[in-house]
């Protein structure tokens with residue numbers, strides 16, 4: 481069993497020793513062979529890191545992260561462990577995982593949650609992060625998590641759609657990120673309003689952004705949200721909404737992006 485420090489700061493071996501270990505089938509090296517994660521292992525880590533005082537149960541095993549309902553004293557919280565080993569992904573990557581990469585994902589989601597929270601969005605308040613673990617506010621009552629929007633029947637869908645688009649506009653215009661995986665799965669319904677969650681795949685809309693990519697992903701997110709509202713007879717034009725977003729913010733140096741690209745192509749003729 482490697483110690484905590486070793487687990488989070490594994491030594492990187494030389495290329496030669498890595499190859500040699502590979503031939504021997506050894507588990508030494510900067511990747512660590514993983515078996516199934518257990519609740520008790522997660523609990524041990526979370527308690528030792530001071531992130532939680534207890535772990536109640538596993539809620540979900542996603543592509544990159546496992547979600548647990550945990551306690552901080554008597555308060556339920558969400559504990560998200562960014563690790564790859566539970567899914568077919570783990571098998572694809574030969575049972576290896578890269579702790580460094582998982583930490584980056586955890587840090588990214590944590591920092592972005594802080595920024596979104598500060599900007600006034602309804603997101604789970606971030607609490608702490610150590611290594612590839614992060615904790616955040618538990619949305620729900622008692623130990624019952626709030627339902628995903630897709631499982632809810634809304635009384636006033638028009639208002640809710642407005643709320644979601646308003647929230648997303650804050651994220652785009654003020655935080656300068658697109659979500660990248662927005663849908664009725666990653667919106668929870670709690671205290672009579674929508675809450676946006678799950679943003680490790682978000683993309684920053686800064687001076688170095690690929691605006692073509694931004695517009696594609698933004699449009700995809702909006703189409704996903706709109707598709708949930710179709711059953712209520714609401715249909716908005718996604719392109720119109722994308723245009724509104726773009727009219728609210730585009731990084732200064734990318735404002736004439738289309739013309740610049742066209743000019744560059746003309747110049748090349």
Ligand SMILES: Nc1ncnc2c1ncn2[C@@H]1O[C@H](COP(=O)(O)OP(=O)(O)O)[C@@H](O)[C@H]1O
Nearest residue numbers: 540541542543547558604617618619625626678
């Ligand atoms: N803060 C939270 N409060 C309550 N439930 C949550 C919270 N965060 C996640 N969940 C539940 O866990 C599920 C998975 O979380 P999510 O962050 O979307 O990770 P992933 O989709 O990558 O597995 C969510 O759909 C939701 O049901």
Ligand SMILES: [Mg+2]
Nearest residue numbers: 542665666678
């Ligand atoms: Mg999700």
